[in-house]
Amino acid sequence: MSEPVTMKLYVSIAEVISRARTEVVRSVNTIMVEAYWHIGRLIVEEEQQGAQRAEYATGLLEILSERLCKEFGAGFDISNLRRMRQLYNYFSIRGALRHVSGNVPADNGLHLPQRPILRPELTWTHYRKLIRVEKPAAREWYMNEAANQNWSTRALERQINSLYYERLLSSGEKQPVIAEAAQKTTTLQMNAADYLKDPYILEFLNLADRTSYRESELEQAIIDKLQEFLLELGKGFAFVARQKRISTETKEFYVDLVFYNYHLKCFVLIDLKTGELTHQDVGQMDMYVRMFDDLQRAEEDNPTVGLILCTEKDATIVKYSVLEENRQLFASKYMLYLPNEEELRVEVEREKRMIAMELRERGEE
Numbered sequence: 001m002s003e004p005v006t007m008k009l010y011v012s013i014a015e016v017i018s019r020a021r022t023e024v025v026r027s028v029n030t031i032m033v034e035a036y037w038h039i040g041r042l043i044v045e046e047e048q049q050g051a052q053r054a055e056y057a058t059g060l061l062e063i064l065s066e067r068l069c070k071e072f073g074a075g076f077d078i079s080n081l082r083r084m085r086q087l088y089n090y091f092s093i094r095g096a097l098r099h100v101s102g103n104v105p106a107d108n109g110l111h112l113p114q115r116p117i118l119r120p121e122l123t124w125t126h127y128r129k130l131i132r133v134e135k136p137a138a139r140e141w142y143m144n145e146a147a148n149q150n151w152s153t154r155a156l157e158r159q160i161n162s163l164y165y166e167r168l169l170s171s172g173e174k175q176p177v178i179a180e181a182a183q184k185t186t187t188l189q190m191n192a193a194d195y196l197k198d199p200y201i202l203e204f205l206n207l208a209d210r211t212s213y214r215e216s217e218l219e220q221a222i223i224d225k226l227q228e229f230l231l232e233l234g235k236g237f238a239f240v241a242r243q244k245r246i247s248t249e250t251k252e253f254y255v256d257l258v259f260y261n262y263h264l265k266c267f268v269l270i271d272l273k274t275g276e277l278t279h280q281d282v283g284q285m286d287m288y289v290r291m292f293d294d295l296q297r298a299e300e301d302n303p304t305v306g307l308i309l310c311t312e313k314d315a316t317i318v319k320y321s322v323l324e325e326n327r328q329l330f331a332s333k334y335m336l337y338l339p340n341e342e343e344l345r346v347e348v349e350r351e352k353r354m355i356a357m358e359l360r361e362r363g364e365e
Contacts, residue, residue, distance in 0.1 A: 014238035015262045030120040033087075033127060037118060040088030043081065086131040090139060091117050119147035129157050138165045152235075192264055192305045192328065196234075199333035200309065204228040207336050215272050219243075219256055222272075236263035244269075246291045255288055266302040267292060276312040277331050282321040289328055309334045 047060065061078045068076035117140070118127070126146060133139040142165060146156045159165075205221040207213055222229045223242060230237050240258040247253075257270040269292060271285050289306040297304055308331040323329050 014240065014260060017238065019262075029123050030118075033118055033120075033122070033124050036084045036124065036127075037087050037091065039081070040084035040086070041092070043085045044088055083128060083131060087127055090131055090136070091127075091143075119143055121147040121150070123153065125153045126156055129153060129160060133160060141165050192266075192268075193330070196305075196307060196330050196332060199335050200232055202229070202232065202334050202336055204232075205336065213274060215256070215274050218272050218274060222257065233259065236261045237268070238262065240267065246288065246295060248291070248295075253288065253291065255292070261305075264302060264305070265300070267297065267304045269304060269306045271306070271308045273308060273310040275310065277308060277310040277314055277317050279317055279321050281308050281310070282317065282323055282329070282331070285329060286322055286326070303328050306330065307332060 061081050065076060065078045065081055122143065130139055130143055133142060142156065142160060151159070204225050207218070207221055219242065226239055230239065237259045240260050242257055244255040244258045245252055246255065255269050256272045259268045259270065261268055269285070269288055271281065271288070273281055285306040285308050289304045292304045306329045310331060310333060313331055313333055318324065318331065323331055
């Protein structure tokens with residue numbers, strides 16, 4: 001078989017495997033969301049039986065959070081426990097307008113057990129967005145629409161922020177509102193920037209205690225921990241090749257890692273750098289993407305995406321290189337350990353300053 005046919009077969013098989021893994025993750029996610037709902041139920045029931053004082057709830061959550069975090073990790077801090085309580089209050093039969101499968105059946109004197117009206121298609125991040133919606137009718141509508149239309153969490157947030165439900169409710173001409181929302185959601189889901197992170201946390205590679213390492217060692221560590229790396233990359237990624245050769249009539253080039261994203265319907269090339277981003281790195285990736293599109297991409301594929309993973313990004317390089325305008329080229333930092341609270345605060349402040357600077361330069365502030 002020719003290489004293009006072999007690649008097509010590989011990508012098809014990789015897509016099947018990735019979809020299967022996605023289903024496994026979705027199943028685990030459904031179980032966890034339901035567990036959070038039941039945790040919320042237990043907290044509410046305990047609070048209702050406890051002392052009728054405002055400080056009781058706070059004291060209860062503080063004690064619970066301290067013990068749960070010690071045994072199960074930081075996912076059970078006070079803020080998350082409050083969200084679980086909200087999840088129960090907002091998505092239980094007693095507080096629901098209707099069940100997702102239809103109207104809630106009449107009690108008829110029977111005491112029906114409380115059940116969540118959660119949609120298994122949605123993640124905990126979806127529900128964190130939904131519990132911010134104040135109106136019960138709007139909240140439930142967004143939940144069902146997100147599940148039925150397979151909205152990403154970013155798409156859901158976009159529709160909530162644009163008051164899609166309220167505009168649809170008040171509009172005499174509903175079709176233009178629906179068309180606009182569908183267009184924006186599709187555009188959002190097909191935008192490569194929404195599928196790539198910055199930074200990537202690669203602590204699972206166990207390289208954090210190393211003062212120096214070569215790019216080949218970083219690449220090998222990723223291959224050794226490929227499943228964890230795929231999870232860190234995010235939704236829809238399948239591994240294609242390592243040191244993928246791209247040949248012209250006179251030259252041969254090798255791309256560190258090649259993936260395929262079946263949501264974006266495109267190849268994603270990754271170049272690994274153990275230092276700060278340089279303009280040479282950007283130029284090299286730009287060439288790789290152009291060559292890959294010309295020599296490897298099939299007609300049904302979208303344009304190839306290039307991602308440079310580096311330890312530091314220089315704002316000047318980003319601003320004055322092709323990264324600024326090219327929507328297919330990206331550079332992201334990677335970190336070999338989880339930042340502590342102070343490091344995270346500094347990072348967030350740095351990003352805020354960069355965004356504010358960009359807005360001022362565009363005259364948007």
